Amino acid sequence: MSERKARPDDQVDSRTRIILAAEILFAREGIDGVSLRRIAAVAGQKNHHAVQYHFGTRDGLVQAIFDYRMEQMDERRLTMFAEAERDGRIGDPRIIVEVILLPQIALIDRFGDHSYANFLCQYLLRNSDAEFGRFGGNLPPGLQRALTMLRQRLDFLSDSAAQRRLITVCFMFLNLLAVYTRDLESGRASEDFDEALEDTIRQIVAALFLPVRQEG
């Protein structure tokens, strides 16, 4: 596997360059599969000390990537809410799903790279205790609002059941991104992505808001 396209743009500062390079390398070879030296080198640093200087440790870098993308996505989420309110779609359950998921697509489109999904998978596997299940607290406002709305919609479920269904959504969507990534990497666009996205969102809405079984 070459370093193809791993070196990010030289326009941004070195801290961001390290974040972008690490995201790609982590996605390709695993969070523990890349040395800090290589990350620094790919980011154009002549010395691996730069990583320690900016992020302290490997886990610090991992968290920085997550926070960096989280912040980017939340801007988009707030915009989407504003647009939905303007268009009178704010009551539509599907809006919640779109607000949570589509900004990740936007990330891919805007930056032309699709490493984030793979990175996020690994991140969630590493930090399931910390990240899963925080329906409230310590989340950026856009995502927080989406989760609060979701909880209200799912008032027929217990806390743990609602939480579980939320995680379902995350994983279903990661699956879509994984397939998308695979198709992009292999060069064959096996399916129209917009079509796949539409089908997946419909699946997610159907599963997420599925009524509980009626007695008898």
Added chain:
Amino acid sequence: MSERKARPDDQVDSRTRIILAAEILFAREGIDGVSLRRIAAVAGQKNHHAVQYHFGTRDGLVQAIFDYRMEQMDERRLTMFAEAERDGRIGDPRIIVEVILLPQIALIDRFGDHSYANFLCQYLLRNSDAEFGRFGGNLPPGLQRALTMLRQRLDFLSDSAAQRRLITVCFMFLNLLAVYTRDLESGRASEDFDEALEDTIRQIVAALFLPVRQEG
């Protein structure tokens, strides 16, 4: 994190002990986060050479874990098919979902450990190209039969769309196992697992067999 419970039973041969120990360690600390030395040590080996002897390389060990569990699960899958035929449930679409997913639960119950889900996630992330998308060929017979039946049920979808929906199922289920694992690890059984399992299967069936949107 201690080595608590990482050392597997001494009754099995050392090759299997290494597989079991590696599965747990990989799940906890990442496939690239554990040295072969530690795996060997936890498996009761005095020397890390044992890993190289049995599996050659780290990837060889990873594949061996996957194959080991795959084989175990396929026995159960064939049994389930036989039971379904006997009970006349073979036409029920839900059977397909159960045959694919429940053996993994059985794995957890039988061996009292829940590292497999986390390991499998990492495995699929590593080998998405190889594993995803092989609807046919090179699969054990039970799983192969389930996938063939699924494909027939989804005849209103294109190949790529059907494939994508299958992966959706895998990820949704992994999500359930992830939550289950989290609850078990943290000691709190936040939700009745049987109830959660039932809800998840219903979600999966609803999403997997969701009709395509009608025109107009």
Added chain:
DNA sequence: TCAACTTTAAGCCACTTGGCTTAGATATGC
């Protein structure tokens, strides 16, 4: 201009890693 601060470079260090060789132990087949 120059001082204070931030960022990069260079190189050292003890330690771990996976691969390897060799020898010894244990099981297996005849």
Added chain:
DNA sequence: GCATATCTAAGCCAAGTGGCTTAAAGTTGA
């Protein structure tokens, strides 16, 4: 019994790892 094949132990090695110190370069503000 005994030879053959299978498995385990012991230890060496070059390469790579993250952490660290020190110095230099660049940036900023007064």
